[in-house]
Amino acid sequence: MSNPPPFSHIAIIGLGLLGGSIGLAVAEHLPGATTTGYDLDPATRQRAAQRGLVTSVCATGAEAVADADLVIFCVPPGAMADAARDLAPALPAGVIISDVGSCKVSVARALGEALPGHTIIPAHPVAGTENSGPDAGFASLFQKRWCIITPPEGADPEPVERLSAFWRQLGANVELMEPAHHDLVLAVTSHLPHLIAYTIVGTASDLEEVTQSEVIKYSAGGFRDFTRIAASDPTMWRDVFLANKDAVLEMLQRFTEDLTGLQRAIRVGDGDALFDHFTRTRAVRRSIIAEGQDDARPDFGRSDHKPG
Amino acid sequence: MSNPPPFSHIAIIGLGLLGGSIGLAVAEHLPGATTTGYDLDPATRQRAAQRGLVTSVCATGAEAVADADLVIFCVPPGAMADAARDLAPALPAGVIISDVGSCKVSVARALGEALPGHTIIPAHPVAGTENSGPDAGFASLFQKRWCIITPPEGADPEPVERLSAFWRQLGANVELMEPAHHDLVLAVTSHLPHLIAYTIVGTASDLEEVTQSEVIKYSAGGFRDFTRIAASDPTMWRDVFLANKDAVLEMLQRFTEDLTGLQRAIRVGDGDALFDHFTRTRAVRRSIIAEGQDDARPDFGRSDHKPG
Numbered sequence: 001m002s003n004p005p006p007f008s009h010i011a012i013i014g015l016g017l018l019g020g021s022i023g024l025a026v027a028e029h030l031p032g033a034t035t036t037g038y039d040l041d042p043a044t045r046q047r048a049a050q051r052g053l054v055t056s057v058c059a060t061g062a063e064a065v066a067d068a069d070l071v072i073f074c075v076p077p078g079a080m081a082d083a084a085r086d087l088a089p090a091l092p093a094g095v096i097i098s099d100v101g102s103c104k105v106s107v108a109r110a111l112g113e114a115l116p117g118h119t120i121i122p123a124h125p126v127a128g129t130e131n132s133g134p135d136a137g138f139a140s141l142f143q144k145r146w147c148i149i150t151p152p153e154g155a156d157p158e159p160v161e162r163l164s165a166f167w168r169q170l171g172a173n174v175e176l177m178e179p180a181h182h183d184l185v186l187a188v189t190s191h192l193p194h195l196i197a198y199t200i201v202g203t204a205s206d207l208e209e210v211t212q213s214e215v216i217k218y219s220a221g222g223f224r225d226f227t228r229i230a231a232s233d234p235t236m237w238r239d240v241f242l243a244n245k246d247a248v249l250e251m252l253q254r255f256t257e258d259l260t261g262l263q264r265a266i267r268v269g270d271g272d273a274l275f276d277h278f279t280r281t282r283a284v285r286r287s288i289i290a291e292g293q294d295d296a297r298p299d300f301g302r303s304d305h306k307p308g
Numbered sequence: 309m310s311n312p313p314p315f316s317h318i319a320i321i322g323l324g325l326l327g328g329s330i331g332l333a334v335a336e337h338l339p340g341a342t343t344t345g346y347d348l349d350p351a352t353r354q355r356a357a358q359r360g361l362v363t364s365v366c367a368t369g370a371e372a373v374a375d376a377d378l379v380i381f382c383v384p385p386g387a388m389a390d391a392a393r394d395l396a397p398a399l400p401a402g403v404i405i406s407d408v409g410s411c412k413v414s415v416a417r418a419l420g421e422a423l424p425g426h427t428i429i430p431a432h433p434v435a436g437t438e439n440s441g442p443d444a445g446f447a448s449l450f451q452k453r454w455c456i457i458t459p460p461e462g463a464d465p466e467p468v469e470r471l472s473a474f475w476r477q478l479g480a481n482v483e484l485m486e487p488a489h490h491d492l493v494l495a496v497t498s499h500l501p502h503l504i505a506y507t508i509v510g511t512a513s514d515l516e517e518v519t520q521s522e523v524i525k526y527s528a529g530g531f532r533d534f535t536r537i538a539a540s541d542p543t544m545w546r547d548v549f550l551a552n553k554d555a556v557l558e559m560l561q562r563f564t565e566d567l568t569g570l571q572r573a574i575r576v577g578d579g580d581a582l583f584d585h586f587t588r589t590r591a592v593r594r595s596i597i598a599e600g601q602d603d604a605r606p607d608f609g610r611s612d613h614k615p616g
Contacts, residue, residue, distance in 0.1 A: 145528055186529060193530035194530050200504060207562070220436075228533060229533055262507055291524050
């Protein structure tokens with residue numbers, strides 16, 4: 001049998017950007033599979049049902065996970081422990097538990113403590129937009145993006161392979177990684193950029209000499225690229241920074257040192273140091289485009305991945 | 309006569325992203341006007357002629373400016389003084405001199421010293437991409453973007469109005485501003501964002517624990533948005549930071565204070581402070597979209613502005 005569906009019933013807990021996108025992607029790529037969904041927020045459940053994010057939206061988490069062979073927690077990192085504890089009595093035997101959290105050490109610990117004895121294979125699809133909630137998801141969110149799976153030490157390879165197959169069928173590339181290394185990599189590729197973007201957007205909002213209206217009018221000079229990621233879900237990002245504190249603070253320390261170096265070059269008028277630095281960073285962009293993780297077209301190729 | 313062409317012969321000195329885009333935009337919006345162009349680099353001149361960036365590419369700057377009624381310097385801020393001095397003897401009487409530099413105080417000083425007695429009306433179209441050189445320009449670059457004109461104190465209103473009309477006909481919105489205020493506004497909306505982006509891309513390239521390949525693979529988590537502006541022209545940006553040093557260092561100081569505040573909130577686990585900050589910055593994004601300076605669509609609306 002080629003490409004057997006790795007799971008026949010996927011329960012999605014949390015129906016925001018990620019949960020909704022998984023539901024839509026399963027419908028598109030795994031038409032034989034059933035999806036059930038639950039969200040704490042009744043308005044989100046109602047909207048998820050209207051958009052058809054999953055086969056059926058359930059009134060309780062227990063109902064959603066009954067008979068599931070895969071349960072994916074799609075809630076902010078800080079809400080994982082409570083969500084898992086609530087469902088623990090209802091989980092069927094043999095079910096595989098996973099998640100989509102941006103921090104893996106803390107989430108693995110939270111799920112492990114809440115669900116002792118269960119097979120837990122954490123995962124993180126590195127994909128997203130600045131939008132959140134049940135209207136934000138779309139089926140192609142994971143296309144050509146990486147999904148990092150962080151199996152606990154000594155994990156049985158069989159569920160790991162099934163979860164990998166699942167993500168590949170949704171269009172993602174899959175990579176296995178140690179949880180601690182994941183958290184360090186994401187601290188630099190995702191968490192630090194978000195922190196910096198949140199900071200500069202705040203700085204620009206607080207100036208007395210430059211009005212808010214001027215900041216907005218002239219944002220095409222570079223600022224607007226930062227506002228996109230600084231518009232991301234505040235709850236999720238609060239949780240990410242608290243959950244991955246050590247790695248984020250470490251990367252922030254390196255960033256601050258480098259910034260101080262460039263600040264000094266500007267202050268003393270060292271044009272050669274600035275030019276050398278700016279030439280080096282240009283090459284990184286070329287590599288990202290060559291690897292297909294962004295696009296040189298003016299729309300960054302985002303027109304290939306429309307919501308809906 | 310409605311909409312008389314404000315200039316009949318525009319000389320463009322420097323045929324990179326900005327100069328080339330002006331030439332193409334004039335051809336599209338002011339079909340009666342002639343454009344001549346010159347670039348120090350023979351390869352750029354050749355490519356500009358192949359792409360038809362201007363009506364005619366000239367072998368010398370003196371040839372390009374002969375008979376022009378508007379000369380626009382489209383060279384990096386640090387090259388303005390030399391470019392202007394070289395052309396001084398060839399400039400026709402009554403010509404209006406302008407430029408597109410990202411810093412206005414230093415460029416106005418350089419042009420004023422190089423061209424005493426001439427009518428100099430500096431301008432800055434706040435538009436660009438990360439690409440540079442004669443292949444980068446496109447006619448719609450200025451559509452719906454702001455062009456800031458910074459007339460010197462006591463300037464004759466007539467040439468200011470002609471230059472404003474010229475930019476409006478290329479599709480831009482025009483705003484008049486004091487040069488020093490321009491430099492402060494752009495320090496926060498453009499120069500600081502570029503400096504931060506250059507820094508973080510450098511930081512991510514220098515890590516020992518995370519490989520360059522990992523940084524590139526997982527860049528969709530946020531990092532890639534920074535690499536775009538960190539791929540901008542190194543020569544131009546070296547000149548910008550040196551030319552607008554005081555305003556950039558001032559804005560950097562505020563940014564660093566704000567970053568230290570968020571760093572502390574992470575370190576002590578103050579989730580409320582993080583959540584409040586992240587909620588506030590989200591509103592800025594909405595204003596930028598409402599003002600038409602960016603787009604909520606996944607492609608940021610950049611598909612509306614394709615290079616041509």
